[in-house]
Amino acid sequence: MDTSALEKWGPELAHWASEYLNGLRERPVRAQTAPGDIASQIPASPPNEPEEFAALFSDFENLIMPGITHWQHPRFFAYFPANSSPPSVLAEWITATLAAQCMLWQTSPAATELETCMLGWLRQMIGLPEGFHGVIQDSASTATLSAILVAREKALSWTGNTDGLAGQPACRIYCSDQVHSSIDKACWIAGIGQNNLVKLPTQGPLKSLDPAALESAIKADKAAGHLPAGVIVCIGATGTGGSDDIGAAIDVAHSHGLYVHVDAAWAGSAMVCPEFRHLMAGSERADSFVFNPHKWLFTNFDCTAHFIRDPDSLVKTLGIRPSFLVTQGRDGIINYSEWSVPLGRRFRALKLWFVIRSYGVERMQQMIRNHVRWAEDIAARINAEPDFEIVTQPMLSLFSFRYRRAGVDDLDGLNSRLLDAINDDGRIYLTQTQAEGHYVIRFQVGQTHTTEEDVALAFDVITELARGL
Ligand SMILES: *Cc1c(COP(=O)(O)O)cnc(C)c1O
Secondary structure, X not given: OOOHHHHHHHHHHHHHHHHHHHOHHXXXXXXXXXXXXXXXXXXXXXXXXXXXXXXXXXXXXXXXXXXXOOOOOOOEOXXXXXXXXXXXXXXXXXXXXXXXXXXXXXXXXXXXXXXXXXXXHHHHHOOOOOOOEEEEEOXXXXXXXXXXXXXXXXXXXXXXXXXXXXXXXXXXXXXXOOOOHHHHHHHHHOOOOHHHEEEEOEEXXXXXXOHHHHHHHHHHHHHOOOEEEEEEEEEOOXXXXXXXXXXXXXXXXXXXXXXXXXXXXXXXXXXXXXXXXHHHOOHHHOOEEEEOHHHHOOXXXXXXXXXXXXXXXXXXHHOOOOHHHOOOOOOOXXXXXXXXXOOOOOXXXXXXXXXXXXXXXXXXXXXXXXXXXXXXXXXXXXXXXXXXEEEEEEEOOEEEEEEOOOOXXXXXXXXXXXXXXXXXXXXXXXXXXXXXOEEEEEEEOOOOOOOHHHHHHHHHHHHHHHHOO
């Protein structure tokens, strides 16, 4: 295949993409295939002879599409959204065409400089003060891993990378019991270990980390000869949206010289609306802050915004300069690979530039406000039904509920059956979590193309299928 194939197939794919997106409401949201259905149709060995793109594309439509769960479906209310939007898709096409590795400034100066500029825009959009420097990571998991590595290195006086962790005191990381599993995994990978991740109880309706518990855990650990290193606080935890009092946690952490990282992976996008920023109060004193435009800011995965107060400490932790990466004679430039775990990096700032410019901040605020309002509306309607209950109140656009049919004792089983019925039906897609000791069904609104009617239809589907069980 030569480059002329792009001229021939580009317009065809553009047509396919717009038909696909416009026709999504006709498809079941979650793939309806059984395990192995797709794999069994793929030849066991690769072809020796070249094949025409027409054959590849037709196989894609026939074999692959049935096994796709439609994340861009306007009635995707599961997990969290993984947004996309036309300007973002167009930018991805350009990025794929350029296929530049943007690890060093000189490997594409425009990519580095646009990244710096876009993180400056995003910083202002969410109301973080000047003094935070930004980098795009591939995921919030990686940003949090980087933060935990910096916390570890600071606590060990920068000896962890050189000497390893054997013989060192145990570094301790603190968080609430609501945080995302990526914090656990980061502690595994950083060599800190699960047992040195101290999960503390929460308090209040927002399930916030108890600062008194944090204080006594740090003191007890010091007395035991451990090395308290960092605190991970959270805005909008994954299960039901638990959110810490960031300022209170930072008061305690900083009084002991600990590093503080804020995980706002999902909820951070809502901070473009000033009326929600009370949730992040105190973040201006954090050491780092992460959120995912690839979740709720209309930008394709992968695009994680990672803000750091002191990039030197990050570069001291992750920067490595083998001779082939040394760039001669240029001062004051940023080589972003020294700010991240992987060396290679895609040109991800372009899609942010396209998305922010093509919507404008006001329109993005409006879309997020709508999502939050529609979530509150459907939660109120569900709450008004005598055989349903809201288990966790809306936190921005996320809440959880369960069905309580009179005379049924096993409500967990009932709700698990309801969830299966909903997802087999296909008109909407929801997922479950544990809350208040119960199996509950989560509901979040955040898809780029969702309308108020889509949310209203979800209410009909849920109540109809529940009562038909
Ligand atoms: C989604 C999520 C993550 C993980 O995000 P990735 O970018 O997939 O690594 C971490 N923390 C919270 C609170 C999340 O909602």
